[in-house]
Amino acid sequence: MRFDKKQIILLLACLVLGLFTINTNVQAKTTTVVVGTQGSDAQIWRHIAQSTAAKKAHLTIKVKEINDGIQLNRATAEGSVDANAFQSYGYLMSYNHDNPQGKLVPIGTTYLEPLGLYSKKYRHLRQLPKHAKIAIADDPANQTRSLQLLQHLGLIKLQAKHSTAAAIADVQENPHRLRFYPVNSSTVPRVLDDVAAGLITNTVAQESGLNVWHDTLAHEKLNRSTQKNINIIAVRPQSSHKPAMKKLVQLYRQPSIQRYIQKSFHHTKILVKEPIANLKESNHG
Structure with missing residues (x-):
């Protein structure tokens, strides 16, 4: 069976389109992440879970409330929670000191809530x-x-x-x-x-x-002396480099999400984009 030039071009175009569609479907695969949280943070993450930004990031976020900080960190260490967002960097360091077998790592900052x-x-x-x-x-x-x-x-x-x-x-x-x-x-x-x-x-x-x-x-006030009081997102060490975890930090910082947070909490949650490395330096300084 012989094909003329137009048929060959059409077949090639269909092949390229098919490969593109397959590749797009693979890239668009949605990842489910369980975020453990409590208090006002639960309200924030429920909003993030329903946001357009989360859909664009191909994340399905399930919010799990555990109203005890130690239990929430343990659930994260054990894997029933993928990431948690409720605690300050200082709180996490104190927890890790008391729980050396179940340490967590911070992957990104969220805000400072002034005491x-x-x-x-x-x-x-x-x-x-x-x-x-x-x-x-x-x-x-x-x-x-x-x-x-x-x-x-x-x-x-x-x-x-x-x-x-x-x-x-x-x-x-x-x-x-x-x-x-x-x-x-x-x-x-x-x-x-x-x-x-x-x-x-x-x-x-x-x-x-x-x-x-x-x-x-x-x-x-937000300065070097209060850096350890900045809230963070924490995960198990083996999860810290997963793309979905990095997306959680990026999602929190989305302008549309921040507008919701500032309006809902009367501008009392100060967005912080401080690198985690800076918090570590402050803690040891």
Whole structure:
């Protein structure tokens, strides 16, 4: 059977089109990723999961809420969760220290949620009296963060060796004779009537109707001293180089996603594109 020139050209065109279609279908294969999260982050990731940006990235995101940080990290280490997004870099380092057999690695930054010093009795930091009773989180990561904010404000001084992890016992100088009242971080807003002031994470403050920009005596700012407080996306070491994991970081930073976050959370989540390597340097500096 002989083909003329036009038939040959047509057959070649069909062959090329078929190969292109097959290649496109392979490239467009959708990957399912289970993202473990909690609190306001769950709302964010449910929005991301339904977004056009996720579809364009060929990701099917399933959001799994686990409202306990340690259990969420363990679920990630064990593989029932592919990646988690809820914790600060400092929290993750503390977890890894306590769980050497199930360490996770950060693959990208998301935001800084400024921790603030809130009061129902005083409007300005200078009004805070001596011997003031201060509610503070009782967990290591948030207590360290709270004490470091107080040190930055000049209210206390910590022992130098406890610059990366500190507890109330590590307060070296306390000229204002502040009295610390340790409670679960989520309950600090509920005890504000009984104390002079309380140190509250932004997520907890938001859930209690408080705004870090308007309702604090003072709050954290994004600088080198707060880099370890930046939130991150964490995965198992063997998953850190998977394309789908890198896409999660890129998705979070999409302009359309950021507009939703800023509108929903009153601009209290500060987008951070800091390289993970910089956070590591800060932690060891």
